[in-house]
Amino acid sequence: MTDKRCTEDEAVAELASGMTIGFGGWGSRRKPMSVVRAIVRSDITDLTVVSWGGPDVGMLCATGKVKRLVYAFVSLDTIPLEPHFRAARQSGAVEDEPYDEGMFLLGLQAAAWRVPFLPTRVGLGSDILRDNDRVKTVTSPFEDGEELVAVPALTMDAAFVHMNRADGRGNGQYLGPDPYMDDLFLGAATQRYLTTEKVIPTEDLSKEGPPQSLLISRLLVDGVIEAPNGAHFTSCDPDYPRDEAFQKQYAASAKSPEAWAEFRSTWLDLSEADYQAKLAADAGTAA
Amino acid sequence: MSDQLSGLVDRADVCVVAMAECFRGDGELLANPIGTIPMIGGRLARATFEPDLAMTDGEARLIANDEAFEWPGGKVVEHFNPYRQMFGWVWNGRRHVVMGGTQIDRYGNQNFAAIGEYARPKVQLLGYRGAPGNTINDTTSYWVPNHSPNVLCERVDTVCGVGYDRAGQLDERQRRFHEIRGVVTNLAVLDFATPDHRMRLCSVHPGVTVDEVQTATGFDLTIPDAVPTSRLPTPDEVELIATVIDPTGQRLREVPNP
Numbered sequence: 221m222t223d224k225r226c227t228e229d230e231a232v233a234e235l236a237s238g239m240t241i242g243f244g245g246w247g248s249r250r251k252p253m254s255v256v257r258a259i260v261r262s263d264i265t266d267l268t269v270v271s272w273g274g275p276d277v278g279m280l281c282a283t284g285k286v287k288r289l290v291y292a293f294v295s296l297d298t299i300p301l302e303p304h305f306r307a308a309r310q311s312g313a314v315e316d317e318p319y320d321e322g323m324f325l326l327g328l329q330a331a332a333w334r335v336p337f338l339p340t341r342v343g344l345g346s347d348i349l350r351d352n353d354r355v356k357t358v359t360s361p362f363e364d365g366e367e368l369v370a371v372p373a374l375t376m377d378a379a380f381v382h383m384n385r386a387d388g389r390g391n392g393q394y395l396g397p398d399p400y401m402d403d404l405f406l407g408a409a410t411q412r413y414l415t416t417e418k419v420i421p422t423e424d425l426s427k428e429g430p431p432q433s434l435l436i437s438r439l440l441v442d443g444v445i446e447a448p449n450g451a452h453f454t455s456c457d458p459d460y461p462r463d464e465a466f467q468k469q470y471a472a473s474a475k476s477p478e479a480w481a482e483f484r485s486t487w488l489d490l491s492e493a494d495y496q497a498k499l500a501a502d503a504g505t506a507a
Numbered sequence: 508m509s510d511q512l513s514g515l516v517d518r519a520d521v522c523v524v525a526m527a528e529c530f531r532g533d534g535e536l537l538a539n540p541i542g543t544i545p546m547i548g549g550r551l552a553r554a555t556f557e558p559d560l561a562m563t564d565g566e567a568r569l570i571a572n573d574e575a576f577e578w579p580g581g582k583v584v585e586h587f588n589p590y591r592q593m594f595g596w597v598w599n600g601r602r603h604v605v606m607g608g609t610q611i612d613r614y615g616n617q618n619f620a621a622i623g624e625y626a627r628p629k630v631q632l633l634g635y636r637g638a639p640g641n642t643i644n645d646t647t648s649y650w651v652p653n654h655s656p657n658v659l660c661e662r663v664d665t666v667c668g669v670g671y672d673r674a675g676q677l678d679e680r681q682r683r684f685h686e687i688r689g690v691v692t693n694l695a696v697l698d699f700a701t702p703d704h705r706m707r708l709c710s711v712h713p714g715v716t717v718d719e720v721q722t723a724t725g726f727d728l729t730i731p732d733a734v735p736t737s738r739l740p741t742p743d744e745v746e747l748i749a750t751v752i753d754p755t756g757q758r759l760r761e762v763p764n765p
Contacts, residue, residue, distance in 0.1 A: 246590065273634075291634060292634055292635055292636060292637075293633045293634035293635070293636045294633070294634060295633060300633065301631075301632060301633065305631065306630075306631040306632075309621070309627075309628060309631035310627070310628060310629070310630070310631050312626075312627045316625075316626075318620065318634055318635050319635065320635050320636070320637060320638065320639040320640045321590075321594070321635075321636055321637040321640065322594040322597060322598065322637060322640040323639070323640065325590075325591060325594055340598070340640075341598075341640075341643050341644060341681065341684075342598075342639055342640035342643060342644070343639050343640075343643075344639075344643050344669070344677055344681050344682075345639075345642075345643060345666070345669035345673040345674050345676070345677055345681075345682070345685075346635070346638070346639035346642075346643075346666050346667060346668075346669050346673070347625070347665045347666040347667070348635060348639050350625075351625050351665070364680070366680050366681070367678070367681065397566050397567040397568070397589075398566065398567040398589040398590060399589055399591075400589070400590060401590070401591060
């Protein structure tokens with residue numbers, strides 16, 4: 221029986237500059253942020269980032285890790301526009317590969333099913349075909365002969381998702397409201413990692429939730445990272461809600477290079493253990 | 508309607524009723540109004556004249572509750588509706604969405620991705636989100652809380668939501684599910700029921716003149732000879748909105764009285 225447990229830094233050591241990396245979750249919800257922080261600490265760069273974008277995208281943009289963005293939106297949910305992403309786009313710092321949300325799902329599904337594209341009506345008439353040259357049209361080979369849009373497979377070198385619970389073999393469980401597309405990210409990637417609030421014995425998974433909460437199979441996972449509070453400051457219901465105060469501080473750090481430098485030195489230029497210890501200490505002070 | 512009576516009606520409630528009216532005739536369909544006033548309007552439509560509409564809790568459930576935002580007595584869950592299922596509804600043609608827009612033009616093209624040249628925008632916004640898919644697959648309406656020439660503008664910088672002129676360039680099969688039902692703003696109700704689907708002024712809210720609406724619009728509207736006043740809420744509707752659907756008055760913060 222393979223125990224796949226490892227640390228964020230061990231997983232990130234397997235990555236390389238120039239890779240295409242996907243992050244699960246949605247907006248500012250259940251993001252594998254402990255891995256994002258580990259990437260920030262590493263020297264890898266020139267990444268193509270694939271995401272239902274939230275602070276994963278913004279933080280990697282702000283730290284100069286991103287070459288290209290593959291996305292349908294970037295938002296912090298309660299703060300609709302992600303300021304670090306906006307700054308990167310407006311300064312021309314990143315290449316842009318935009319999709320409609322539904323197209324994005326099809327691109328992940330195509331990659332997970334190992335087909336080059338999936339057809340859809342989505343995109344017809346819009347400027348997606350102007351702004352994304354990977355999106356093409358395709359003619360139905362059947363009698364109808366209808367012209368549709370072909371969404372390319374969004375294959376990745378590596379993908380990371382965050383689960384509420386998992387066992388050491390990589391069976392992952394979400395206990396919150398929505399699975400998002402996390403299973404598809406792992407299906408679309410070569411190197412596949414799951415971070416989790418808590419590693420528990422396989423036989424305990426069914427005590428936490430019904431079978432349909434067991435979203436991720438170990439067949440899709442190469443590495444399991446135990447990361448308590450690892451999605452912070454994004455939400456990880458029901459374990460914890462979004463840390464709105466911290467998110468405001470993160471968003472405000474886009475206001476000036478000085479503000480960003482301060483945020484970075486306070487919260488990012490330190491180990492995950494120190495990050496969590498500082499959070500706990502600050503919470504203690506507040507209480 | 509007399510000025511005395513219309514003066515007693517909150518502008519927000521007129522907008523809610525106008526939004527609700529967008530759903531009239533939809534029957535058993537997923538009404539997906541995004542935003543404060545749209546969500547209240549959708550709930551009002553279901554609680555009164557469109558009882559078979561299905562609606563979300565704003566996250567991953569379809570719920571039967573009349574309350575729009577908070578459910579002190581708990582949610583009555585009808586269906587598990589995570590994001591991937593929502594795309595299923597969109598592509599299956601079971602949804603009428605209400606979106607916002609940073610720019611909307613006379614044919615109903617909509618933009619909330621970026622202002623300025625797309626390659627290096629002056630102002631980056633959300634991204635394309637679901638607008639291309641929503642508009643090509645299902646009926647779409649728009650909610651504009653701040654009717655101004657910047658929003659209702661001559662030309663959108665990026666076409667996210669597909670308008671009638673763009674749809675018209677597609678072949679008949681490609682555009683067969685496209686419909687922009689209406690645009691409700693804080694000043695007026697508009698639609699596209701003209702021969703070439705240019706935006707038309709349907710009604711002005713109480714206290715608003717036709718000239719004010721045209722001045723606040725960045726293109727020439729089609730304006731009929733007689734423009735009626737928007738339908739006012741009935742006393743029963745006012746009570747339902749204020750006591751059940753939106754008891755904390757979120758609508759009044761989105762659209763204050765003039």
